Amino acid sequence: MSIQQCRLPREAYTVGWVCALPCELTAAVEMLDEEHENVDCDDGNLYTLGSINGHNVAIVCLPAGCIGNNPAATVATHMRTTFQRIRFALMVGIGGGVPSKEADIRLGDVVVSQPNKTSGGVVQYDMGRATPTGFVRTGSLNAPPRILLNAVAKIQANEGLGRSQISRHLKKVSDRNPRFRRERAGVDILFDAAYDHVGGNTCEECDAAKQESRAPRRDSEKVRTHYGVIASGNQVMRFATERDKVAEELGGGILCFEMEAAGLMSSFECLVIRGICDYSDSHKNKKWQTYAAGAAAAYAKEILSVLPATLSTSRIERQMRDDDEIRSEIGLEHSDEIILPRTRRSSALIPFRRDRGFVGRRDTLNQLSTKFEGESPKDHARVALVGLGGVGKSQIAIEYAYRLRDLYPDTWVFWVYAGNATRFKQAYRDIATRVELPGWDNPKSEILQVVYNWLRDENNGRWLMILDNADDDRIFTTSVDPESEPVAAGDMAPLESFLPQSSNGWILVTSRDQHTAMNLVESSRQLLQVDPMSEEEALLLLEKKAFINSRSETDDARVLVHKLEHMPLAITQAAAYMTANPMRSTPLGYLEIFQKSEEDQARLLKNAVSRDLRRDKSVPNAVFITWYISFNLIRDTNPKAAEMLSLMAMFDKKSIPALLLRPDRDVEVFEAAARTLSDFNLVKIQGVPHMFDMHGLVQLATKSWLKDHQKLEAMRQKALSVMASISTETLQDHTGAARVLFPHAQRTLDYVSEDSEAKINRAQIASSVAKYLQYGGEYAEAGELCRDAVVVMTSVLGEQNKKTLNCMAHLASIQYTRGNLLQAESLQRKVLEGLQKIGEAESPDMFRGFAVMGDILLETHNYDEAEEYIWQAVRGLQGTLGFEHKDTLRTCSSLLRILRTRGKHEITESMHHEIIGGLTKALGSEHLWTIASKAYLADFFTNRAKYPQAQKTWQDIIETTQKSHGTEHPQTLIATTKLGYVLDCQGKHTEGERLLRENFEKTSRILKNKHPQTLDNAYCLALALVHQDRDADAMGILPQTIKHLVEVYGPEDQYPRKITGMFVTLFKEKNLYREAEILEQILNCQEST
Incomplete structure (x- = not known):
């Protein structure tokens, strides 16, 4: 490697190389053909720059001690923001192998991610969801870019032909740096999966008999490359049994475990290359890490060696010199914020500087590139960015315009503000002026027609027109009235007729209104939805705009962008406020005001403290005000939609049901209003039956708008x-x-x-x-x-x-x-x-009241009066509502209960089943009324000493209530008490006691100590203890229980005396007269107070 003292711009670097450990970074740098001087970066990463086979490569390593998916995702996001011309990335480093009968993986081998039928080559094995049948992994990630898969195929072919240069790359490095020599790594030993490491830094103390026997490899096969699926997670795989279990659960075929790829590929599609340094088991040895890192880096170099470079260093340097000469000639300082014409023929009419702090939006920009610059651009001559005001549509358009000019300097770029007809026409006149079209300086000329004709002429070269803020369809479809506005005869047609459809030009529309955008691009396939940013993008935007450098502020910043719902304009506005107010210059300072009340939130988001020079002067800088424009437009064009939006803002922001919004509207009017709101991206329509979601800040803005209009x-x-x-x-x-x-x-x-x-x-x-x-x-x-x-x-x-x-x-x-x-x-x-008194004596409400009264009296043991009320309720409800009505059936269930309680044994099991069947039909098997009727059947079995049937019924009830209502629902607790009692009655005292004791803690906590069900659980637990001759434990419960029974039911009620008498008898039968006397004294004392 040679160190070339050249400094290239960030745009020169087209390959990203990410590694996690210092030894991996060392290996990466050793593979460079040339090392370059660093460029200034303020994203928190430290880069090593250089070239391999003409590819300019940016290498980054995770911070020391920060490994795993999340740090990898953060580093990758920052890298993509800084080096925006990166075509693809390589994740290069070490990993743990998964040896199997199918894959003879050895230490020092290389594993490369390759898609199969079920995954993209990397699966995140610790990501998934809980289901009734267990944990289901959902962590499959995207495949590497096609260009890298083509390179992998080329290398595989070279390996088959004996032309691979991987070993040669590794040898050159090891000759230069002895740390990468294989002999320094030590012996390659694989132990039986069930045998764990016995301790120490080496395996010298491990049992040699547990080593797996493997055939030795020839020297020429010391390093093999394996292609398949890599498993990525946030923890080191430390045990071979767990390794094999996870690999099997993932469907087999897993070659390697590692910790960073899933985080990287979630934001940066790449090829993962891993050198094997251990076997994902407890016998780990760091000696193999350096050699394995070198092997992986050698494969990465081979990838870049088979891929042709698209832009050489010399071309970039030449282009930079040309730019500097042009700038010098016209007297400009060096600036990367001004795009100069590449030729005399074409230029760019973009009224805004390029934002060097532009963040994210890679997918949207790639989609634009595919549609406009792909194989069939004629099929995508018009594309629209559609989204909520303030979501960043215009900023994406600005960034794309500059990127397009970088790639295609001969392409004209025209910016046309389409918020009103006057500005549209002025933009066309600006085009005519720049191009020097005939009549450009004549106010009476048919300037729209002149520009239209020029744009249609393919001889004038390629062009991109950005039609910004095209929110009102009327602007494009309304003809000009010559009496109201002086206009040339040729310019009287609707504005949409002056938007050419020619093979040499593209139109990029930005619009809040999907309906308007659809009319302009003519196909829903040409609509690109722009949503709020991802959390990482939003966080990075805030950090850049508010100059946040302290890691201590990151958590507060994360909270703030969440509160602002990742909306770019709101984040930019908050950053401007923080920058302008020294007392509130941190995310925490802003949050302290923002979180006080909705009024404070509205105040902050309605007022912009500074003007954003990268937004059109007619467009508000405050996010709430920009939404007010949408509200006012909707109010003018569809008042019913404005009314619906206003009503939506009064409810919760998620899953607003249609029945709340159309009580007095016919279906057609309702659906038209809903479409309007959806077209403006103010609401999202979900599912059938329709539900509506509102962006939280939009809801708050709507309330503020309503308040402003009283x-x-x-x-x-x-x-x-x-x-x-x-x-x-x-x-x-x-x-x-x-x-x-x-x-x-x-x-x-x-x-x-x-x-x-x-x-x-x-x-x-x-x-x-x-x-x-x-x-x-x-x-x-x-x-x-x-x-x-x-x-x-x-x-x-x-x-x-x-x-x-x-x-x-x-x-x-x-x-x-x-x-x-x-x-x-x-x-x-x-x-x-x-x-x-009010004349409702024969109404269903009165009969329902009788039923409730009967239930209350039954619980207070006033059986005669309870039965009378319930009979009246049954007769009344059956007469007014019918027998099959849910209220009648429920009351009949109470009637069976009172008749059974009073010893009227003509009640049969079939009667209970008839009621249960009716309630199941009316309400479903999981409704609490149905469950209560099943509970009365279980009591019926218990009363008849049919304990096995009672146990089965209570167990079924508990299963249903736990599933439908939760383990701590009162009905679950009641059923658990009854089951514990039934178990005790069958002689299963220990099992019954365990269940009752656990349930006693829950009933005391949830229903409180004096609730009748807590008291029932208490005496059932005491009874189970007495049956086990644990009388002292029972006496620890009974005194307080008896006191509470008297307090709840009253001193005249016989129920406390009945319970107390039962225990007094049991104690006397055991000759425990002292205990029996204590209970009687407590009862008498409570009754007399």
């Missing part, structure tokens, strides 16, 4: 009205519709209004949300919401109102599920009296 309060009231009308029936359980609606209902609860109707609507929503929470077992929060709703309803409507009484009935139901039985009973009696 419409925010009215829209909040409308959202409350819409939600109240839908939520009452929908938020009854956790069905799909309820889950979708719930976050939106929660959001509307934030809207507090003094308007009476709005208060009632909000209270109704609160009651509905409380039902949803109650169904999910979140009783405390449900109770608070419902209690507040009752207060509002009572204050606005009065107590004797149906809405108020229904809300009170719901509160009584929540109190019942919370175990507050006496409060629930008192409240429900009040509800029934109220319904009677």
Whole structure:
């Protein structure tokens, strides 16, 4: 290698070479034909520059101690930003081999990633998702670029012909640097996969009998190259058994394990080349690392040796000298921000400087290159960048324009602002002036037609026209009225007729409106969607714009770009604020203001502190204001769409269901409005039935826009009205519709209004949300919401109102599920009296109230009255709703329970099955009402001492509730208590105790100590302990349980006395009279207080 003291521009480097360890960097540098002087870079990486076979190569190594996929991704992202002309990359270094019968891999061999039928050559084995059947890996990555696969094929052919130069490359380096000699690496030993290393830095203490026997290789085959799949992960593979297990799970054929490729290929498609330094087992030895790194680097050099270089160093130097001479002649300082005409014929009319801090967007730029510069550019004469305002469409267009001029200096580039007709025409006149077309200086000339004719003439060379901010279709389709505007006769046609379709020209459109863009490019295949940046791109943009160099600020910067939802204009705006305000010059300082409230966020994003010279002067620099332009345009062209957007902003930003948005709209009007919003990229339409997603900042901007127009309060009231009308029936359980609606209902609860109707609507929503929470077992929060709703309803409507009484009935139901039985009973009696007074005595609401009352009284052991209420409920609901209605079936289930409890044994198993079948048909097998009816069947079995049937039923119930509602849902806890009791009844005391003890901890934590189900679990646990003669342990539980039973059920209730009496009898039978006396004293003391 020679050191050539030349300094090439970044654009000269077309190959990226990434390595992870210092020994890999040493090997890479040793392979260079020439080493170049470094260029200035401010991306945090340190580069070694040079050339191999005419290819200019940028080599980068990961920071010391930072290995793995994430550091590799960061380094690669920075490299691509700095060296934007890189055509492809090589990931070169060491790895752990996977020896097998199919692949005789030895230390010092080389493994090269090659695609197969199931992967692109690299799989990320520690990336995947959890499924009911286990962990499914989803980490397959893209294949290497085709140009590198062609080079691999060429090398494989050369190997077959005996023409490979890999060994020669390695020998030249080892002759120059003895560290790379094979004999320094030591002995190649492979141990049995099941035999682990016994300790120490070498394998001298390991059992030689455990070594695998392998045939020796000839000297000419010391280094073999293997082609196939490489497994990449974030941890070192340290054990051979795990190595083989993972390799088998990945479908076999894995040749190597390593730690960086997946991170690199997620942002930088490349060829992975690994020298084998160990066998991915516990017998690791660093002695082989240097030789293995050299072998991999030798293969990388061979890749570059078979690929022709596209741009030689001498050509680049000559081009730089020519540029400097031209600049000197016209009196300019050296600057890389000004594009000079390469010839007298063509030039660029780009009104903005090139952004040397441009970040990312590689895929979009590559797509543009493919369409405009590919094999059939005539088929892609027009392409549109479509996306939300502020997402960076114009900046991508600027960057592409400069890149195109770099590649094709003879191509004209014209920038036409298309936000209004006047600017469009002025841009055409500027083109005429630059090209010096006839009539360019005559205001009366038909300048549009003149420019159009010139553009169509292929003799005038190739050109690119950027049609920027083409957001309003009317600008292009409306003819000019000569009475309102003086215009030449030839220029009166719609502007779209002056956009040529010729084989020598391309048009790149930027637009917020997909509909307008589609009309201009004529095919959806020519639309390129521009989305917000990736996290790494957004982070890098903020670092560049706000001059963030400190690693300590990176975490705050990551939070900030997440808050700004990776929107480029918002990030740029935040960076400008930080730069202009010394007191808020860090991401944390900005976040402290931004996170205070929505009002602070809107204030920051509505006001730009400085003007961005790289944006058109008519385009706002504040992201909210640029969106206001879209809002106003939609309001003018489709008021229904503006109204829909306003309503959407009142709900949660994700998965807004269509039923919230079209209560009073016909389908055609609704779909037209939805299309308009989607075309402007303000919402995304997901799935069927349709759901709508909003960008969070767009939602915030919409609210700010409504506030500025004094419409925010009215829209909040409308959202409350819409939600109240839908939520009452929908938020009854956790069905799909309820889950979708719930976050939106929660959001509307934030809207507090003094308007009476709005208060009632909000209270109704609160009651509905409380039902949803109650169904999910979140009783405390449900109770608070419902209690507040009752207060509002009572204050606005009065107590004797149906809405108020229904809300009170719901509160009584929540109190019942919370175990507050006496409060629930008192409240429900009040509800029934109220319904009677307002003439609802024969209504379904009254009969539902009877059913709730019956359930409460059954729990408080008032059996006679409970039975009477439940019979009335069954007869009333069957008469008004029918037997097969879910409310009737549920009440019939309660009736069977009370009749069984009272010893009326005419109840049969078939009756329970009939109710279960009806509820399953009406609600599904996983609904809590269906599960409760199955629980009553399990109790029926237990009461008849049919313990095996009871055990099976409870186990089925637990499986269903855990799957559908979670392991800590109250219904799961209740079923677990009952199962533990049934196990104990069958003599399975230890198993029953274990289950009850685990469940006691959960019920105490979730339902609290005085909940009836916690108390039931406590006495069942005590009973299991007594059955095992662990009476002292039982006495550790019973005193507190008896106290709580009396507090919950009242001193007059017989249930606490019944439980206490059972244990007193058991203790006396064991001659434990002292324990029996203690329990009786506790009961008497509690009853007397």
